[in-house]
Amino acid sequence: MSRSEFVVGDRGVYLPADDALVVADVHLGRAHASNVEFPLNERRDTLDRLGTLCDRFDPETVVLAGDVLHRFDAVPVPVRESLDAVVAAVRDAGAEPVLVRGNHDRQLDRVASEPVHDAHRLDSGTVVCHGHEEPAVTGDRYVVGHDHPVLEVEGKRHPCLLYGPDAYDGVPVVMLPSFTTLAPGVVVNGMRAGDFDSPLVRRAGGFHPVVRDSDAAETLRFPPLGELRRVL
Template identity: 55%
Template sequence: MDAAFADRAIHLPESDALVLADLHLGRGASANVELPLSESDVPSRLAELCERFSPTEVVLAGDVLHSFDRLPDGVRETFHHVERTVEQAGARLIVTPGNHDTLLDAVWDGPTADEHRVGKTVVCHGHALPDTAAERYVVGHDHPAIRIEGQRRPCYLVGRSAAVAAEVVVLPSFTKLAPGVVVNQLGALDSPLVTDLDEFRPVVRDEDADETLEFPPLGTFRELL
């Protein structure tokens, strides 16, 4: 497909857009642990992606924030660092809200749309069916992961959806604090865009080797895992 995968994000060269989903800023502070978990790597990883792809747009596909009712300490600062990172890369930041983003206007006053078109692709969070027709949809929401030989890895899912009659790409969560939903034994995801999980093929990144591993659709691949 005409896309590049890297560090839980996707670059769409046709429109020169970098898309990532599910930052869930504040999740570390909301975790049930004595000390907050760090999410300070988010801006630096985004900077590396911007340096690699030099996008003209960076699109956040929803669930920028984690908490529904409060902003934990440090969330504003982390998000503003994200903004500065995109600005310094010479790109435009676009946000498509997710179901967690009830407090988004407390940190972001820039362009916001439930669905954002980039060429033939529409980016949205994926918790609801989109209104805009497209040849491909890039979404987040479900945090897919896959267990291979006992090891859990974040993964992308790529397949055709009967719900929208188009290709759908589900991104893993950009935050590393989300463990991910293991798709090996699942029959469905929460997103209404993923109508038949067996038709979706996992894509796994080996960042150390800078290699993208594409597997057969889950319906034919499960028995091999």
């Protein structure tokens, strides 16, 4: 398969050429940091959806592409336990977990049982990084998170992957939605390059939104943002 091919899952992407599943912005501890009076079941929800993706793709590697943790400072014991549970679930699925550092992950090295990387280069030449800064590793394609993209259609928000075929130094960029369901997301319909936080978005109009409808088990591919601004 070509290195440019990918398969969209529920808030994640599978890269067949590398037999790798990538998710970004898990933000473990977001529920713990919320001022709510009811349990949000963050750990169970994360594990269930990650397990579903592993069952579907049976990957050799699972890469958590930054902002694995939510809080910048303290990491409460329940959040550490959630991180351990996620790593254990990946291993139980027969995959190798890879942790990539995001801008929220100042404490990740201290609490993680696995090595933490600024970027991870896959065998195909694809580089997985968080996307909050210019990548230190040169790649033939970049898979990132950070901006939490969602597409708004008829007043409803849909987490979306954004695909830019030659978006950064002439190579493709795949931007993932947040894996946590607790993040509201950023509506990308009318956004231009300067509206994105990631420096890997230089020409926003060329990015195609891709939405996975898990209920219908189908993937919806939309025209690039430059065209959607005129119709949505």
